Amino acid sequence: MYKFFNEEPTALVENPGGPSIWWHSAPLPDGRRIKGAHDDVDRQFKMWRGMGITPGSLIGKSVLDIGANDGFFSVAARVCDARVTALNTADWITWPKNIRYLSEAWGADIDIVTDDFRTYPFQKTFDVIFFLGVIYHVENVFGCMQRLQSLLAPGGRLYIETHLSPLGGGLPVWEAASDTYATSAPQGRTNVGRAGISNFLLPNAEAICALAETYGMKAKPLLDNPYCQDDRTRGLLLVEHAA
Numbered sequence: 001m002y003k004f005f006n007e008e009p010t011a012l013v014e015n016p017g018g019p020s021i022w023w024h025s026a027p028l029p030d031g032r033r034i035k036g037a038h039d040d041v042d043r044q045f046k047m048w049r050g051m052g053i054t055p056g057s058l059i060g061k062s063v064l065d066i067g068a069n070d071g072f073f074s075v076a077a078r079v080c081d082a083r084v085t086a087l088n089t090a091d092w093i094t095w096p097k098n099i100r101y102l103s104e105a106w107g108a109d110i111d112i113v114t115d116d117f118r119t120y121p122f123q124k125t126f127d128v129i130f131f132l133g134v135i136y137h138v139e140n141v142f143g144c145m146q147r148l149q150s151l152l153a154p155g156g157r158l159y160i161e162t163h164l165s166p167l168g169g170g171l172p173v174w175e176a177a178s179d180t181y182a183t184s185a186p187q188g189r190t191n192v193g194r195a196g197i198s199n200f201l202l203p204n205a206e207a208i209c210a211l212a213e214t215y216g217m218k219a220k221p222l223l224d225n226p227y228c229q230d231d232r233t234r235g236l237l238l239v240e241h242a243a
Contacts, residue, residue: 004079004106005048005055009033009041017101021094024072026102034102036070040230044072047132050225050236051159058082061127064151066117067134071099071110074130078108082128085111087120118147125153132161136185139200141174141211148239149215158239160219164232165204172207176200184233205235212239 010031015022024044025036033041040046058080065074068086078084088095096112103110113120129152138144152158165184167173177185177199185199203211205221212219222228222236 003029004076005045007031012041016105017097020098020101022070022098023094024070026070026072026075028105034070043227046225046227046230047161047236048073048076050222050227051238052222053080055080058128062124062153063128063130064117064122064126065130065132067132067137068095068099068112068130069133070094071102073132074099074110075102075106075108077128077130078103078110079106084108085113085126087113087115087117089116090114117151118143122151125151125156127153127156129156129158131158135160135162135208136177136199136202141201141203142214145211145215145217149217149241152217152239152241154241156240158217160208160237160239162208162235162237163199163202164235165202165207166233168204168206170206172210173204174207175202177202205237208237208239213242216242218242 004027007027012035013032014035016034022034023037025041026034058077061082063077063082063084065084065086068074068088071086074084074086086099096114099112129148131148135141148158165173165175167175175183175185177183185202209219217239219237219239222238228235
């Protein structure tokens, strides 16, 4: 049932299912691993473990994967018997080709939506929301967090993964991406609109915590794990409704 997590790669394969670009290094049922954009083929597995999710904890849960991209986390949740909605905007060049290939390979029935989470008319809330590598692509972070709060079911869990600004000294900081000033953002604003890649505001962990608190939620940084330790520029946070 959980073979997705247990297979050591027998080989790396590039562009399965035809020419494409793969961001995630995802496993295939035959033991091969797709070669993604990063040299570390275990990067996504480290992120999954860093979030502290166990396969049994998702059984019967409703999951929304915002910015699902290649579908690694959507398929991972589905093979754990969650009900999964994967959403991405149309301007990402591999969407939804790659997630369809991966979900079909694993026989994972996933609701695939091409739209913007901020305006899509969802008819329900979700027990688990993945918001991985997305928040720095959003201009209005206040509206973004308010929307996420409205989509999260009572007792639900929102997982955020993001670039982290090293600035702050314990104070919340949002760095504005710039083509003129040196910032921690890996791209400037000239990248806006190119295949959906852009950076606007780069937070530190304290900024995410303060933003969540603004909308009646509490955020807990999850930084003591191999994913964040291997790359100090990235962070994971768990956000829940405040008690």
